[in-house]
Structure formats: structure tokens, C-alpha cells
Amino acid sequence: xxxxxxxxxxxxxxxxxxxxxxxxxxxxxxxxxxxxxxxxxxxxxxxxxxxxxxxxxxxxxxxxxxxxxxxxxxxxxxxxxxxxxxxxxxxxxxxxxxxxxxxxxxxxxxxxxxxxxxxxxxxxxxxxxxxxxxxxxxxxxxxxxxxxxxxxxxxxxxxxxxxxxxxxxxxxxxxxxxxxxxxxxxxxxxxxxxxxxxxxxxxxxxxxxxxxxxxxxxxxxxxxxxxxxxxxxxxxxxxxxxxxxxxxxxxxxxxxxxxxxxxxxxxxxxxxxxxxxxxxxxxxxxxxxxxxxxxxxxxxxxxxxxxxxxxxxxxxxxxxxxxxxxx
Amino acid sequence: xxxxxxxxxxxxxxxxxxxxxxxxxxxxxxxxxxxxxxxxxxxxxxxxxxxxxxxxxxxxxxxxxxxxxxxxxxxxxxxxxxxxxxxxxxxxxxxxxxxxxxxxxxxxxxxxxxxxxxxxxxxxxxxxxxxxxxxxxxxxxxxxxxxx
Numbered sequence: 053x054x055x056x057x058x059x060x061x062x063x064x065x066x067x068x069x070x071x072x073x074x075x076x077x078x079x080x081x082x083x084x085x086x087x088x089x090x091x092x093x094x095x096x097x098x099x100x101x102x103x104x105x106x107x108x109x110x111x112x113x114x115x116x117x118x119x120x121x122x123x124x125x126x127x128x129x130x131x132x133x134x135x136x137x138x139x140x141x142x143x144x145x146x147x148x149x150x151x152x153x154x155x156x157x158x159x160x161x162x163x164x165x166x167x168x169x170x171x172x173x174x175x176x177x178x179x180x181x182x183x184x185x186x187x188x189x190x191x192x193x194x195x196x197x198x199x200x201x202x203x204x205x206x207x208x209x210x211x212x213x214x215x216x217x218x219x220x221x222x223x224x225x226x227x228x229x230x231x232x233x234x235x236x237x238x239x240x241x242x243x244x245x246x247x248x249x250x251x252x253x254x255x256x257x258x259x260x261x262x263x264x265x266x267x268x269x270x271x272x273x274x275x276x277x278x279x280x281x282x283x284x285x286x287x288x289x290x291x292x293x294x295x296x297x298x299x300x301x302x303x304x305x306x307x308x309x310x311x312x313x314x315x316x317x318x319x320x321x322x323x324x325x326x327x328x329x330x331x332x333x334x335x336x337x338x339x340x341x342x343x344x345x346x347x348x349x350x351x352x353x354x355x356x357x358x359x360x361x362x363x364x365x366x367x368x369x370x371x372x373x374x375x376x377x378x379x
Numbered sequence: 380x381x382x383x384x385x386x387x388x389x390x391x392x393x394x395x396x397x398x399x400x401x402x403x404x405x406x407x408x409x410x411x412x413x414x415x416x417x418x419x420x421x422x423x424x425x426x427x428x429x430x431x432x433x434x435x436x437x438x439x440x441x442x443x444x445x446x447x448x449x450x451x452x453x454x455x456x457x458x459x460x461x462x463x464x465x466x467x468x469x470x471x472x473x474x475x476x477x478x479x480x481x482x483x484x485x486x487x488x489x490x491x492x493x494x495x496x497x498x499x500x501x502x503x504x505x506x507x508x509x510x511x512x513x514x515x516x517x518x519x520x521x522x523x524x525x526x527x
Contacts, residue, residue, distance in 0.1 A: 363506070
């Protein structure tokens, strides 16, 4: 790094050689920025595709579990339906038995009724104690047969109600089994579609990851080209190079360095940076504190004195300052 | 924003030469605040001043009951924040943008760089700050007399 005066740095910047280097540097930097942007975009896309694939896979597994649950419910209901069917056979058998029994009681009741009627009709002809007691016995037998018949008829009816209840429940369960089976089938299909989408997304993410790697390689190439441009500046202009500045030692000062900004910046530094503007920095602090460089002579002592004379001895030059009061 | 034009209008930089103004303009950084945004708070450490380019700011101070009261309303081309820069004390008031505001920010360090390059210009900046402070003191004295 050679020492230079400020005017030498300024005239170097104006030279055709430097300007052509600057054009190349800007081109390389733009290429790097473009490559970086592409890399970041493709990396983001690849990551997004991987995330989507994972999410789809997870959803597919969850959906498959849901299909399984539906199938389990259908199986449980089917088992319940079979049990109900078996119960209905037993209930029908009980009902049939009771029906036969009630028929027998009905015949028996008929017989008792006939016997009772016969005794009652015979009573006026055979008046006597025996006839009286036989009529009473026939009456009791008839009443008992009636009671048996009524009770067992009631039980038969109850058994039939039970049969019908079981049949209704069984029909309900069978309908639910069918519905759950259809639903399970549809959910399983949904899961299969999700698995297929997840696979597709995985393949896409692999392609995108490969594209991101290619973009990374292009980025590295652009970075090397930019580094080469900076190295060329180092060799051709005898300056030290940073990523955003070129540095020239100031002639006649061991502490002061001229730096040429290669960027425009409004935030990061203590002053606003303009591309190719020359700043002065201390060799220890570097660009942590930049001072604008001044081309030309500083104002003479006399000029300064005159201003002070004007102000202090010839009356005030500036206006009286006042602050607007708070409203 | 044409920084040079703004600075040449500001009482802070009265009597500075064009060369000095150009140098100061390179040292100033533009800052934008939306209406209601705080520029700095009372009690903060501060080592910089601001020149108003456009918009209005209000200077607020807490009274004995800790309630914020507006003590001044400033617009272009006034400046503020110079007291902490001079006495190295904490900010004596809160400054809040009353409207969308554009400011130029000048730190103590940047002012020191100006002094290195333009000693007389720096002296005039200090004189201008002293003029403003003196003007405020006069106003306060007048108000004090009125109150009594």
C-alpha cells in the first residue's frame, strides 16, 4: 500500500483505468448479488418443499390412522350386530315356546269354559249339594284357566316386543357398519392420495435442493470473480482492499488513511456513504469512524479572524434566535 | 433532501462558510420519524443534536406529578438536543414528532471531526448554541418576572 496525497487519490479515481475497474467491480458485485439472491430463493424453495413433504407425510399418516379407527369402529359394530342377531334368535325361540304354551292354555281355557257352562246349565235339573259343589269347582277351574291364559298372553306379547326391539337395534347397527365401512374406504383413499402427494413433494424438494446447490456453486464463482476484481485493484492501484472500501495510506501521516467507499449507505456508518467518495479514517479505528476528506486549502487564519471581528466588534451578523412557545 | 440548503438556513450554522457547511452536511445523517414517534426520552444519555428539516416536534417535560407537559413546539430550521451535547448531562426533556418529521442528526463525534477540520467554523457552531441558550434564558427570566 503506497502513500498518496488526497489529490492523487481523487485523480486516480478519475482515471480511465480506475473507472474501467469500477465498472467491472460493479458488474461482478451485481452478479454476486444476483447469484446470492437466486441461491437464497432456491434454498428457501427447497426448504419449503421439504417442509411441505414432511407435513403431507404426517397428514397422510394421521389420515391413515383415521381410516384405521373407522375400520375398527365398523368391526366393533359388526360384532355388536352379530351378537344382537344371536340374541334375536334366542328371543324368537322363547317367543315361539311361549306362543305354543299360550295356545295350550287357550284350549284348556276353552275346555274349562265348556265344563263350567255344562254344570251351570245342569244345575236347575239336579238340585242338590253335590251339584252345587261341582259347579263351584268348575267355576274356580275356569277362573284359574282364564288367569293363566291372560298372564301368559301378556308374557308372550312382552317376548314379541323384545324380539322387535332387538331387530330394530340390529338393523340400526348394520346400517352404521355399512356407513363406517364406506367412510373408512374413502379416508384410506384420501390417505393414499396424501402419501402420493408427499412422495411427489419429496421428489420436487430433491430437485430443488440440487438446484440450490448449483446456485451455491454459481454464488461461489461470482464471489471468486469479485475477489479477483478486488485483488486486481490491490495490484494495479497499490491499495488495501476490503469488501466495501479501498484504502490508501496518507502521505505525510502514519496514522491517517484515505478510504474510498465502494458502496452507498445511509445507516451503518457515522456519515452517509456515497460510492467513490473519499473519506479519512484513523488506522486504528478504521471505518468505525469516517471523516469526509477536504479537497483544497482550509480557510486562512485571516478569514477566520475577519468573521470573528464581524461578529464580536461590528455588530451581530446573525438573527436573534427565539423558540415558538408551546401551544 | 438537500442537506446543504437546510443547514444553511439553520441558526445553528449561521456565519459558517460554504466550505464548512459542505463539510457539516457530509457529517449529518438524515433520520425520519413518524408522527408520535419519540426522538429521545427525558433521562436518556445523549451526545448528539438534531436539526429539523421538515415537520414539527414537541418538547415534553414531566412536572412534579410526573405528568408530561409540552414546553415547546419546534419546526424548521430549529435544532434541539444541544444541551446534553454541551453539558454532558442526561436529556432534560423528551422530544416527540408531532407530525411526520425529517431531521438531520449530528453526533458529538462528528462535531469533533468538524472541529479538527474547521476550528473557526466549530467555534461559530458553539457560539450559535450559546446564543440559543442565552435567548432561552432571557425568555425564562422574562417569564419569571411576569409570574412574580
